[in-house]
Amino acid sequence: MRQIYVCLGCAGHYLPPETMTYPTLGLTASPVHCGAPACKSAVTDSLKFIAVPEDVVAKWARRAAGIDGPVRRARPGRPARGRRSAATPGSGRSKLL
Numbered sequence: 001m002r003q004i005y006v007c008l009g010c011a012g013h014y015l016p017p018e019t020m021t022y023p024t025l026g027l028t029a030s031p032v033h034c035g036a037p038a039c040k041s042a043v044t045d046s047l048k049f050i051a052v053p054e055d056v057v058a059k060w061a062r063r064a065a066g067i068d069g070p071v072r073r074a075r076p077g078r079p080a081r082g083r084r085s086a087a088t089p090g091s092g093r094s095k096l097l
């Protein structure tokens with residue numbers, strides 16, 4: 001099954017060949033950006049600052065776009081020790097009451 005990728009530059013979805021190469025064009029597909037020159041330069045420059053492999057970043061992008069399953073949201077957990085729980089609607093105190 002071919003993998004769908006998400007461009008980190010334009011957020012577009014693209015479907016490169018399984019070999020990740022375009023033999024007739026002599027080009028190689030990237031897992032993190034589409035073929036647009038602007039996306040290539042922007043993403044390449046951005047990834048220089050994080051020490052994460054492109055495959056891992058591509059996996060994060062697919063997960064965030066909902067391609068690898070439902071998007072995971074942060075669960076409302078217990079408050080950190082010493083902190084109050086999150087306020088609920090109507091729980092605020094007023095000087096009028």
Ligand SMILES: [Zn+2]
Pocket residue numbers: 007008009010011012033034035036039
């Ligand atoms: Zn793009």
